Amino acid sequence: MAQTTFDGSPVGVLEALRQLRRQAASYQGIWSWIATVDHKRIGIMYGITAFLFFLAGGVEALAIRLQLARPGAQVLDQEVYNQMFTMHGTTMIFLVVMPLSAAFFNLIVPLQIGARDVAFPRLNAFSYWTFLMGGIFLYSSIFFGGAPNGGWFGYAPLTEKAFNPGHGIDFWALGLQILGISSLASGFNFIVTILNMRAPGMSLLRMPVFTWMTLVTSFLIIFAMPVLAVGLFELSFDRLFGANFFNPLKGGTPLLWQHLFWLFGHPEVYILILPAMGIVSEVLPTFARKPLFGYPFVVFSGIAIAFMSFGVWVHHMYTTGLGPVANSAFGVSTILIAVPTGVKIFNWLGTLWGGDIRFKTPLLFALGFITMFVVGGLTGVTHSMVPSDYQQQDTYYVVAHFHQVLFGGAIFALFAGIYYWFPKFTGKLLDERLGQLHFWLMLIGFNVTFQPMMILGLLGMPRRIQTYPTGMGWDLWNMIATVGAFLIALSVLVFIINVIITARRGQRAGADPWDGRTLEWSIPSPVPPYNFARIPLVRARDDFWHQKYREDEAGRPIPVVAGGAHQEHEEEHAQHIHMPSPSFFPLIAAMGFPIIAYGFVLADYALVAAGAVVLLFGIYGWALEPASE
Amino acid sequence: MRGLKSAVRYARLLLPLLAAALLSGCNVAIDTPQNTFAPVGEVARDQRHLFFLAMWPAVVILVLVWGALLFALVRYRHRPGNPPPRQVHGHQTLEIAWTLAPLALLLGLAGPMIGMIIEQADRPSPEENPLQVRVIGQQWVWRFQYPQYTDSQGRPLEMVGRGTEPAELHLPPNRKIDLAIESIDVIHSFWAPRLGGKMDAIPGRVNHLWLVAEQPGEYGGQCAEFCGLAHADMRMRVIVHDSQESFDAWAREQLARQGQQAAR
Numbered sequence: 046m047a048q049t050t051f052d053g054s055p056v057g058v059l060e061a062l063r064q065l066r067r068q069a070a071s072y073q074g075i076w077s078w079i080a081t082v083d084h085k086r087i088g089i090m091y092g093i094t095a096f097l098f099f100l101a102g103g104v105e106a107l108a109i110r111l112q113l114a115r116p117g118a119q120v121l122d123q124e125v126y127n128q129m130f131t132m133h134g135t136t137m138i139f140l141v142v143m144p145l146s147a148a149f150f151n152l153i154v155p156l157q158i159g160a161r162d163v164a165f166p167r168l169n170a171f172s173y174w175t176f177l178m179g180g181i182f183l184y185s186s187i188f189f190g191g192a193p194n195g196g197w198f199g200y201a202p203l204t205e206k207a208f209n210p211g212h213g214i215d216f217w218a219l220g221l222q223i224l225g226i227s228s229l230a231s232g233f234n235f236i237v238t239i240l241n242m243r244a245p246g247m248s249l250l251r252m253p254v255f256t257w258m259t260l261v262t263s264f265l266i267i268f269a270m271p272v273l274a275v276g277l278f279e280l281s282f283d284r285l286f287g288a289n290f291f292n293p294l295k296g297g298t299p300l301l302w303q304h305l306f307w308l309f310g311h312p313e314v315y316i317l318i319l320p321a322m323g324i325v326s327e328v329l330p331t332f333a334r335k336p337l338f339g340y341p342f343v344v345f346s347g348i349a350i351a352f353m354s355f356g357v358w359v360h361h362m363y364t365t366g367l368g369p370v371a372n373s374a375f376g377v378s379t380i381l382i383a384v385p386t387g388v389k390i391f392n393w394l395g396t397l398w399g400g401d402i403r404f405k406t407p408l409l410f411a412l413g414f415i416t417m418f419v420v421g422g423l424t425g426v427t428h429s430m431v432p433s434d435y436q437q438q439d440t441y442y443v444v445a446h447f448h449q450v451l452f453g454g455a456i457f458a459l460f461a462g463i464y465y466w467f468p469k470f471t472g473k474l475l476d477e478r479l480g481q482l483h484f485w486l487m488l489i490g491f492n493v494t495f496q497p498m499m500i501l502g503l504l505g506m507p508r509r510i511q512t513y514p515t516g517m518g519w520d521l522w523n524m525i526a527t528v529g530a531f532l533i534a535l536s537v538l539v540f541i542i543n544v545i546i547t548a549r550r551g552q553r554a555g556a557d558p559w560d561g562r563t564l565e566w567s568i569p570s571p572v573p574p575y576n577f578a579r580i581p582l583v584r585a586r587d588d589f590w591h592q593k594y595r596e597d598e599a600g601r602p603i604p605v606v607a608g609g610a611h612q613e614h615e616e617e618h619a620q621h622i623h624m625p626s627p628s629f630f631p632l633i634a635a636m637g638f639p640i641i642a643y644g645f646v647l648a649d650y651a652l653v654a655a656g657a658v659v660l661l662f663g664i665y666g667w668a669l670e671p672a673s674e
Numbered sequence: 675m676r677g678l679k680s681a682v683r684y685a686r687l688l689l690p691l692l693a694a695a696l697l698s699g700c701n702v703a704i705d706t707p708q709n710t711f712a713p714v715g716e717v718a719r720d721q722r723h724l725f726f727l728a729m730w731p732a733v734v735i736l737v738l739v740w741g742a743l744l745f746a747l748v749r750y751r752h753r754p755g756n757p758p759p760r761q762v763h764g765h766q767t768l769e770i771a772w773t774l775a776p777l778a779l780l781l782g783l784a785g786p787m788i789g790m791i792i793e794q795a796d797r798p799s800p801e802e803n804p805l806q807v808r809v810i811g812q813q814w815v816w817r818f819q820y821p822q823y824t825d826s827q828g829r830p831l832e833m834v835g836r837g838t839e840p841a842e843l844h845l846p847p848n849r850k851i852d853l854a855i856e857s858i859d860v861i862h863s864f865w866a867p868r869l870g871g872k873m874d875a876i877p878g879r880v881n882h883l884w885l886v887a888e889q890p891g892e893y894g895g896q897c898a899e900f901c902g903l904a905h906a907d908m909r910m911r912v913i914v915h916d917s918q919e920s921f922d923a924w925a926r927e928q929l930a931r932q933g934q935q936a937a938r
Contacts, residue, residue, distance in 0.1 A: 123903050196900050202877060203860040203902055208813075293878030299861060300876065333750070339764040342773075364863060364898075365874045366881035369795040373788045380780045380787075384773060390739065391772040392764075397746040401759045404751070412747070419739050423732035430783065432790045433725040435871020436710045436718070439863060439898040505708025505867040507898045510906035517894070518706035600760040 088151030134197030159244025183220035201291030246583035258323030276305035321458030333400025406480030410461035417453025442502025468554030490532030634663025707894030717870030811862030866895035
C-alpha cells in the first residue's frame with residue numbers, strides 16, 4: 046500500500062491516490078473495482094446494486110400486500126404504510142429499472158458497436174458512484190425520522206413543509222436530484238459514445254436495436270430529467286427557504302408541480318420501457334434464427350414513441366379540471382401513442398413467424414414480455430378514453446395497468462437480458478431448468494398478483510389506502526393478490542439460487558453460446574478488458590451472423606467454413622492496446638453530493654460547504670490527472 | 675423440462691381455485707358500494723359504456739395477438755431436422771397495414787370520446803334546476819354544503835364527517851347535481867363511483883362536476899387522491915332519497931337540528 050509516502054498533506058493524499066491507482070490497474074482486488082473505469086465492471090456494479098435495491102423494493106411490496114391482504118388489518122400503521130408505498134415506487138423506478146437498464150447500456154453498447162469503452166470512462170464511473178450515493182442517501186432517511194411518505198409522485202401541497210414537517214420529503218427531493226445528475230451524466234455519455242465510437246462501417250442503420258433504443262432513451266433522459274430537476278428545486282426552495290411556488294395561500298399553484306412532474310414522468314415511462322424493448326428485439330431474432338422483422342420500422346417507431354412521450358403528460362391529470370379542450374387534445378395524443386407501440390409488437394410477431402424457435406430461458410422471458418406488455422398497452426387504451434378514466438384514475442386498475450407494463454414488460458425483459466448476456470460476462474451459462482422454473486413461477490405469480498387488481502380497481506378500490514372495510518367486494522381479490530406477490534418472491538429466490546449454483550459449477554459457455562448475430566458474440570467470454578483485440582470492420586447489419594453464414598437463393602443460411610472464428614494471433618496483438626487508467630476521483634466527486642444534501646436537510650451550511658469542497662477536490666483531481674499513464 | 679412440468683402441476687392446482695374465486699366473486703360483486711360496473715346514474719353509465727367501447731376491441735386484439743403468437747410458437751418451434759429458416763427482413767405492405775389499421779380504429783374511438791368529454795364538462799343550466807352542492811375536502815373528512823337550503827341565520831345546510839365516521843351526501847333522485855369542489859388544505863379527489871367518475875379538490879381553485887342519481891339507495895364513495903396520513907379514512911356515504919319530497923323533508927329536519935346546535 047501507499048503508507049510510506051502518506052503524510053496527511055494534500056500532496057501526500059494525491060501521491061497515495063496515484064500509487065493506489067497504479068495498483069488498481071492490475072485488475073486484482075477490491076481497489077481495482079473501486080477505481081475501475083471499465084464499462085463492463087461498471088455495468089456489473091450497476092446490475093448488482095440495482096438488484097439489491099430490487100430486493101428492498103420487493104420486501105416493501107410484500108409488506109404492502111400483507112397489510113392489504115385482509116380488510117381492517119394492522120400489519121403496518123398509516124404512517125409506515127405511506128412510507129412503504131412511497132419507497133416502493135421510488136425504489137423500483139429510480140433505483141431498480143433505470144439503473145438495471147444502465148447496467149445493460151454499460152455492458153452491451155460498447156460491445157455492440159465495436160468499441161473498447163464508452164466515450165468518457167471516468168464520467169461513466171462517476172454516474173455509477175453518484176447513483177449509489179443517491180440511493181444510500183435516500184434510504185438513510187430512515188435514520189433521520191422516517192422515509193419519505195408523499196408518494197413517488199410527491200404532489201404539492203401535501204409535500205410542502207406546512208403539511209409534511211419531517212425530513213422525509215427533503216431526502217426524497219434531494220435524493221432524486223442526485224440520481225438525476227447520475228442519469229444525465231450517463232445520458233450524455235451514451236449519446237456521445239454511440240454517435241462517435243462506432244466501429245468503421247457501422248452506419249446508424251446497421252446498429253443493433255438495443256443500441257438504438259439506448260440512444261433514444263439517452264435523449265429522453267437528457268430532455269426529461271431537467272424538467273424534474275426544476276420541479277424538485279422549486280419544491281426544495283418552498284420547503285427549505287420558504288418560497289411559494291406551490292403554496293396557493295401566497296399565490297403559488299399546486300398544479301404547476303403536476304405539470305412539471307408529469308412532463309418528466311411520462312417520458313420516464315418510456316425511459317423505463319424502451320431499453321426493455323431493445324433487449325427483446327435482440328433476444329427474439331437470436332432464438333428464432335431470423336433477423337428482426339421490419340428493422341427500420343422498429344427503430345423509427347421507437348423514435349416516434351420518444352417524441353410523442355413529451356405530448357401526453359396531461360393524461361395523468363384528466364381529473365384535475367383542466368377543461369374539455371385540454372382533455373380532448375391529450376386524449377387523442379394518448380390514443381395515438383398506441384400506434385407505434387403496436388407496430389413494435391406486430392414486428393416481433395413477424396420475427397417469430399417462419400423461424401426455428403428454440404425455447405431457452407431468455408426467449409421465455411422475452412415472450413413473457415410480449416404477452417404481458419400487450420395487456421398493459423391495451424388497458425392503457427381503455428383509460429386513454431378520458432371519461433372512462435374519470436372512473437379509473439387513481440384506482441387499482443391503474444396500478445394493475447402500469448405493473449403490466451413495468452413488471453410484465455420491463456422486468457421480464459430485463460430478466461431476458463440477464464439470462465441472455467450472463468454467459469458473455471461470466472463465461473458460464475445460467476442453469477436452464479432453474480431458469481425455466483424461475484420464468485413459470487414469475488409468470489404465474491405476476492398474473493395472480495396483478496390481474497385481480499384490475500377487478501379491484503373496477504370495483505372501486507382507490508390506490509394508496511392503508512386499509513378498507515369489509516363488504517366492498519374487495520376481500521377475496523386482495524387475498525389472491527397477496528398470495529401472488531409471494532409467488533413472485535419465490536421466483537426471485539429461485540433466480541438467486543440459480544446464480545449461486547451457476548457461479549459454483551455452471552456450464553462453461555464459449556464465445557457464442559446462442560449462435561448470436563451481433564458483435565458482442567464475436568469476442569471471448571468473459572470479455573477481455575480491451576473488448577476487441579482488433580476493431581472490427583462492419584459490413585452489414587447483424588454483422589457477426591453474416592461472418593458465420595451466407596444465404597442461398599431461397600434466403601436460407603449456409604454456414605461459412607470457419608466463419609467468425611476467433612483468431613489466435615489476436616491475443617498477441619492485444620498487448621499493445623492502450624486502455625484508460627483507473628481513477629478514484631469519480632468516486633470522490635460523487636461523495637460530495639450526499640454531504641451537500643445532508644447539509645441542506647439538516648440546515649447545517651458548514652456541511653454544505655464541506656461537501657462542496659469534496660466535490661471540487663474530486664473534479665479538480667479528475668481534471669488534472671492524466672487519463673492514462 | 676422438469677420446471678415446465680412442475681409449473682403445469684401447480685397450474686392444475688391453482689386454476690380450479692381461481693375459477694371458483696371468479697364465480698363466487700361475480701355473484702356477490704354486482705351490488706357493492708363502489709362498483710363502477712353497477713352505475714346508478716347517467717354519468718357513470720355513459721362512462722361504463724365508453725369503457726366497454728374501448729375494451730371489447732382491445733379484447734379482440736388481445737385474442738388475435740396472443741393467438742398469432744401461440745400459433746407461431748407451436749408451428750415454428752425447433753424440431754430436429756428443420757431446415758434453417760429463410761432470412762426474411764420485412765414486408766412493406768404489412769407494415770403500412772398494421773400502422774394504418776390501428777390508427778383508423780383508434781381515431782374511430784376519438785369521436786365518441788371527445789363527444790362525451792364535452793357533454794360531461796357542460797355544467798347544468800339554471801333551467802334544469804340542478805341541486806347545488808359545495809364539496810369541501812379537508813384532511814381527512816368531507817364537508818358538503820347545500821347553498822339552496824339555509825337556516826334562519828343564512829348559513830347553508832352542512833354535512834361533515836367526524837373522525838373515521840364518514841360524511842353523508844344526501845341527494846334527491848333524478849335531478850342534476852351541480853357540484854362545486856374545492857379544498858382547504860391539500861389535494862383531494864371527490865369520487866362516488868356508482869354515480870360517476872372523480873374530480874379533484876384542489877386548494878386555490880373550484881372544480882365543477884355534475885352527476886345524476888336515478889336509483890334510490892345508499893352507496894359508497896371516498897377520497898381518491900392521496901392526501902396524507904388518514905387518506906383511507908376519508909370516506910363518504912351517498913344517500914339517494916326516494917323522492918324530492920323525502921329529500922326536502924330530510925333537509926328541513928337537518929336544518930332545524932343545525933339551528934338547535936348553533937343556539938346551544
